Amino acid sequence: MNSTLVLGAVAVWLMLWGTNEYLVRLKPQSAAMARAIGLLVPALFGVAILVLWEGITRGFGVPTILLPPPSMIWARLTASLPLLWADFRQTFLKSVLIGWALGCGLGFIVAILIDRSTFLQKGLLPLGNFVSALPVVGVAPIMVMWFGFDWPSKAAVVVIMTFFPMLVNTVAGLAASGQMERDLMRTYASNYWQTLFKLRLPMAAPFIFNALKINSTLALIGAIVAEFFGTPIVGMGFRISTEVGRADVDMVWAEIAIAALAGSAFYAGIALIERAITFWHPSIRSAGWT
């Protein structure tokens, strides 16, 4: 045990905590200042966690199989970039993106198709809501059996997982426009499609983007878990399960770091597009670009 490292890490942690306590009590004069503090506080917290993690794992000599220090994970990550890139391409660029686009597209199209039939809506919506509570990932072994080991089976799992949230949200969104607005469209003598494109779809956009964001997370989970059921020798889920078996925990952590990064970047990308498209929505107007 190396007590200097542990004490040093705890000291840094306490110092950063103190800084944060001071920062949140400040009353910033300008909006830019407030934003900077809003970013600085969580960043400092993240740094504090990393320092504490590093200090404790190194100081107490925690076996690296239990928890490798962050520096070791970083070293492993930078050393095996080509391998990580291949996994990323297989899992994210093929299974996740294709499955996500197909699932969301299908959900959207079906929602538009059943829009005119109250009967189908009444029948499908409770089912769609019900399916969202089910462990849909369980279809992974079936899809692997049907579509083989390569990425199409993972994309199929992702399609099934993302379809229902999109369907339910789009139908809810299409119902979001008020009676008065629809009446106005009627007085303009607009037909069904004009009302759909000029009034109802824009009103549905916040709901649709919500589904897109939920689905971005679901898609990654689906693709990674599906790879546990059989895969070619590349892919993030494959790498995680085999490297765990070989007790190469630092590689697993590097892969998880990549997955986390990809997941949040995916989410953030959709959120940015949402801001650009639904700029008129109150929740975005009031929040500003924070």
Place this chain on the structure above:
Amino acid sequence: MQGLRDGKTLPVLIVLLALVVIWYLGAVWLNTPWQLDTYQRKSVSDWTATQFVTDTLNQNRPVLPAPHQVAAEMWKTIVETAPNSKRSLLYHAWITLSSTLLGFVMGTGLGIGLAVAILNNKAIDRSLMPWIIASQTIPILAIAPMIIVVLNAVGLSGLIPKALISTYLSFFPVVVGMVKGLRSPEAMQLDLMHTYNASTAQTFFKLRWPSALPYLFASMKVAVAIALVGAIVGELPTGAVAGLGARLLSGSYYGQTVQIWSALFTASAVAAGLVLLVGLAERLTLRRMGART
């Protein structure tokens, strides 16, 4: 009859019926190649259409098992097998359910505790909340195999590691929902508590906690569903020992599609039961609180 026609029951039933029909058609279509192959190998040439369809729906290892095959398998493994036998689905469902429930209870407790801490300390709020929200966008489930194997190395196996994954997954929705709920009282209500000279604890228990309960139940429904997913995925890396996830994995190893489908349906039934139970608790609690539901 009026209520049946105007309500949701009839449309849902008809859509379900349509799904079953589509399923049967799909089963015939997907199982056709293998059936033709079998006939050729056994040199049966004088098969009729009826016989062909019956045969496609009763294969041993079909590509897509027909609904009645899944139902028969579930009947066999749930009702006819003793619940303590390893062939019983009830046995496996119980193993998954127990770690789900343990994880769910721990996750909800942890989530509520953290939400209270966030409510009372501004530094924790500002530094932790962005990370909690960001962590919802990452595929946390990917860590599951590592947690299992690492805890196995320390000597923890069985229930606890799986429950920890469920805890981890179910605590995020509870934190986010509870923080929102505990902050939901309006300034006017808080001011009223202030005029009553209520202490922070009194405000918490008499105003904030009751108004947070609807949010808590909404998050708990999400949390219990995701806790089950966590428990199922947690059963994969240990190599198919016991539990619904293990049934899925061993079914996929040995090509036992009927077993996969029946495990999947059992898992769905467990999920639906859990969500319904939380919903029931929600209605009872809110009614006792005088909410109009």
